[in-house]
Amino acid sequence: MTDIRIALSDKAIAQLPTPEDGWYLARDTELKGFFVVVGKRKRTFTVQGDLRQRGKRASSIRVSIGDASELTTRAARAIAKEYLAQISKGQHPKARENGNSEQAATDGNGAVGAATLEQTWQRYLEAHLIRKGRSEKTISGYRDHVERLFSEWLKTPLLDLANDPARVAKKHDQLTKENGPYIANGSMRTLRAIYNHARKTNRSLPRDNPADAVDWNQEERRNTGMGxxxxxxxxxxxxxxxxxxxxxxxxxxxxxxxxxxxxxxxxxxxxxxxxxxxxxxxxxxxxxxxxxxxxxxxxxxxxxxxxxxxxxxxxxxxxxxxxxxxxxxxxxxxxxxxxxxxxxxxxxxxxxxxxxxxxxxxxxxxxxxxxxxxxxxxxxxxxxxxxxxxxxxxxxxxxxxxxxxxxxxxxxxxxxxxxxxxxxxxxxxxxxxxxxxxxxxxxxxxxxxxxx
Missing domain, CATH: 1.10.443 (hpI Integrase; Chain A)
Incomplete structure (x- = not known):
């Protein structure tokens, strides 16, 4: 579905149609940069604004406010105004909770060098998988890798993983023993894809992908067909x-x-x-x-x-x-x-x-x-x-x-x-x-x- 503009209210949001696949935006006509991301299972209040450094536009960021089923539109709009004011001053609204310094420069995925795996995964999910119409089965496979197999890394800055490739290689060895060679390789391919996607908008990340440190398990094509x-x-x-x-x-x-x-x-x-x-x-x-x-x-x-x-x-x-x-x-x-x-x-x-x-x-x-x-x-x-x-x-x-x-x-x-x-x-x-x-x-x- 295409994006729409409406006066956001609790009633209006409840009546928004659910997309058959993917997601769309319902933008508020009253507050610029405030909208609801409408997906198949969830509706999320979000703001978008331009971060400026030395008076020039550095990047555009999106920051989620909360689930529309748990937050009223009035409360979300008040938070949105606060977030947009911070963004206009060059501050990321969630810099503190993500462990970033107030002076940290930011990009589309959050603070440079401090964007966590969880943040970059959400960006990859929305901007790549959902937007390109990937199937629910494909998305659930990626989600399982990140949210289950890499659960202890969700709050870890991507830069930390990039600077410690041995940590990634050790994780691959662990997954190989506990989950098998195919799942271990698949999870690392997911990590590699998320890192490459994050680096498109965050040039402070090292060029070398941490997943490149992995000694890949040999995979053989399953030959189970009949003659x-x-x-x-x-x-x-x-x-x-x-x-x-x-x-x-x-x-x-x-x-x-x-x-x-x-x-x-x-x-x-x-x-x-x-x-x-x-x-x-x-x-x-x-x-x-x-x-x-x-x-x-x-x-x-x-x-x-x-x-x-x-x-x-x-x-x-x-x-x-x-x-x-x-x-x-x-x-x-x-x-x-x-x-x-x-x-x-x-x-x-x-x-x-x-x-x-x-x-x-x-x-x-x-x-x-x-x-x-x-x-x-x-x-x-x-x-x-x-x-x-x-x-x-x-x-x-x-x-x-x-x-x-x-x-x-x-x-x-x-x-x-x-x-x-x-x-x-x-x-x-x-x-x-x-x-x-x-x-x-x-x-x-x-x-x-x-x-x-």
Whole structure:
């Protein structure tokens, strides 16, 4: 949402709409520099002003006042006036509580040399992660690194860490022993990113990043995908899965190679049966990476089955979500299975998709487009993906699905659980006449649809 200007009051703030993602500012029409940051979960009174040194503008800073649920607008406005007066005199309002001297020069992240990890993390969160539309899962991962693994450093000035790289290296060693090599490396990548971001507006920080002192743990790509010879046994496992909605979820994940979190949040209106696509509005990388998945015949049947199962099992949640569930969100939130029940799920299936794509003769370039990977190289920028979806990429998708189901051989005629799920009779009874709500179809489509 775009920023707005209103006369801030308790009632006006309570009536502000909550953004679907990210955040926006509601600026006060009475007091310049006073506003509320409106996010999905929180509304924060904030001020912004220009710090001046020797009569010249040094930098612009934002200082939070407090949570709008805990502070009245009148009290927040009084604090805002005091903060703005201090800023106009070249003083950071929170310099004392952050342990800075009154004379310390300041920048956008707080006092130079005294901005804490907590302050720079909040700046990175708001200015980089949220503003660029990073997913909730991505943000929660960063938050876990900073607020849990680095909790004892939150009040530590970033400059102290920069001047003591051995301390950072020792922390990495500790995390490796206690949390494992992958989490230790990931947390240090987070620290490195926050430091680099802070240094953009704080040139007093040393050029050398303290995370560079780390002896990185060796990381090996997890190789858990299946080949064509493994698919029959996996299908037998999947056919015996009790929950049919979860069964269709795992099948679709295999057939499209999508990340599980993107499919979990799919909605019925994202399906366009006329164009034979499933729209993914917020994949990894945010809304700017939105794309359409071309649908093979087998994927269409899978979607139709899950629409039917959803309406039968979770009628309320199924109005909003493609894979409904009894969860706080209303959709499948946890898609892990007992490995003894289903041996492969999640990113295992994404790796399998890439492996089967090669067996189907699909080029590496096309496979990356189907999986919404970024394409390296200058020439890739000239490829218009959506122009390929309805013909070329769909034929490649169909080739992959054909190889997957060909691996079943005669099992579709012999294995009882498979016959009941995917056999010819089961398919006809499921898909011959399917009544779909208007918002699940492309504009102008009929409500009753025959799927060939």
């Amino acid at each position: 064509t010879g493994d698919l029959k046994g996996w299908f037998f496992e999947l056919a015996n899965l009790e929950n049919p909605i979860r069964r269709e979820f795992h099948l679709l994940a295999l057939l499209c190679g999508s990340r599980p979190t993107a499919l979990q949040q799919a909605r019925p209106e994202h399906i366009n049966f006329r164009r034979r696509t499933l729209h993914i509005p917020k994949p990894k990388g945010g809304s700017k990476r939105a794309f359409d998945i071309p649908l093979s015949r087998q994927m269409i049947l899978c979607l139709i089955r899950v629409l039917r199962f959803g309406r039968q099992m979770q009628p309320s949640q199924a109005q909003k979500w493609l894979f409904p569930a009894e969860s706080a969100s209303g959709h499948l939130a946890e898609t892990k299975e007992d490995r003894e029940v289903l041996s492969k799920w999640g990113n295992d299936l994404r790796q399998t998709f890439r492996t089967i794509a090669t067996a189907a003769g699909v080029s590496e370039f096309d496979a990356k487009l189907l999986m919404n990977h970024s394409i390296p190289g200058v020439n890739a920028g000239y490829v218009t993906r959506h122009k390929l979806v309805e013909d070329h990429l769909r034929s490649q998708q169909q080739a992959i699905s054909t190889v997957v189901f060909s691996a079943l051989g005669e099992s579709l005629k012999e294995h009882k659980a498979l016959i009941n799920w995917l056999g010819p009779g089961a398919s006809r009874s499921t898909v011959t006449q399917v009544r779909l709500e208007p918002n699940t179809l492309g504009e102008g489509q009929e409500r009753t649809q025959q799927v060939a």
